[in-house]
């Protein structure tokens with residue numbers, strides 16, 4: 254499970270590998286104190302001909318473009334190679350002079366590769382299985398640990414699988430956290446009733462589209478929509494049915510504005526906002542007409558005394574030509590002004606203001 258950007262992840266791994274190489278050198282120093290002098294050459298040969306060069310080779314490989322995509326496989330291979338070169342050393346020291354070299358390194362290599370280098374739990378299980386079999390095989394061909402062979406094998410195998418299981422729990426917790434974060438991020442941007450953007454997200458996305466439109470010399474339009482006589486509707490049919498009308502307004506907006514770049518949101522209450530780029534006044538007017546027609550075709554009965562028999566909305570739009578620059582707040586104020594005019598013109602109508 255990786256949550257870092259590729260470049261940072263590569264640097265992190267490289268540092269962890271360098272730390273691993275340095276730790277290995279520290280262990281060499283400690284082991285030399287433990288080992289009889291006649292075994293020093295054999296021991297140093299193992300560490301400096303196999304183990305250290307393997308780590309250095311992976312550090313060097315981390316500078317190639319093939320490393321990132323294959324890093325987990327490479328690090329799994331590292332876990333197996335470090336362990337098997339250690340088995341080879343245990344075997345040789347036993348064969349040469351029946352010296353009982355400790356097996357704990359096997360567990361340390363696994364913890365280093367799984368937690369410090371971060372190989373995922375599936376590969377950790379694979380490497381642990383291969384290493385556990387290797388240890389049992391070693392015990393069969395060389396009775397290094399004598400009577401303690403069963404407890405040693407159980408200790409190594411148990412530790413390897415506990416390590417893999419702990420990685421599974423960790424990966425699971427991290428993926429749960431990542432998906433919860435994603436859900437929370439969506440929830441913080443979306444209006445739960447309509448699934449449109451909420452006001453904050455609407456303004457953020459609107460700002461982005463505005464600067465993009467300016468950079469690419471495109472028209473940008475801000476369109477405000479407000480359901481007509483909605484208080485009366487709620488009073489007559491209840492809040493629940495009022496919510497249905499709000500959802501219908503969102504559906505109509507989605508029907509009419511289908512481009513991926515169109516930004517649709519609920520500005521607040523029964524007021525909605527759309528930000529679109531690349532549409533001139535005529536096209537914006539055409540879409541406003543489509544919204545009107547869609548409400549008309551739905552014939553959602555309105556309350557007695559409302560200005561129209563079915564639910565309608567009024568629309569105010571402002572279209573900014575590429576030659577002019579205004580902030581989003583200024584465009585919203587102008588679109589609001591146009592909406593106010595549409596309301597005063599008798600509702601169920603639209604007003605488009607062009608700024609060029």
Ligand SMILES: Nc1nc2c(ncn2[C@@H]2O[C@H](COP(=O)(O)OP(=O)(O)OP(=O)(O)O)[C@@H](O)[C@H]2O)c(=O)[nH]1
Pocket residue numbers: 479480481482483484485487491492493494495496499521522523596600
């Ligand atoms: N059902 C429902 N009603 C809402 C929601 N948000 C706001 N409203 C109602 O929308 C109504 C808005 O009323 P007003 O601002 O007076 O506007 P209006 O009655 O539509 O009048 P005009 O805008 O002039 O057409 C209020 O009664 C709010 O309670 C909502 O989420 N659900």
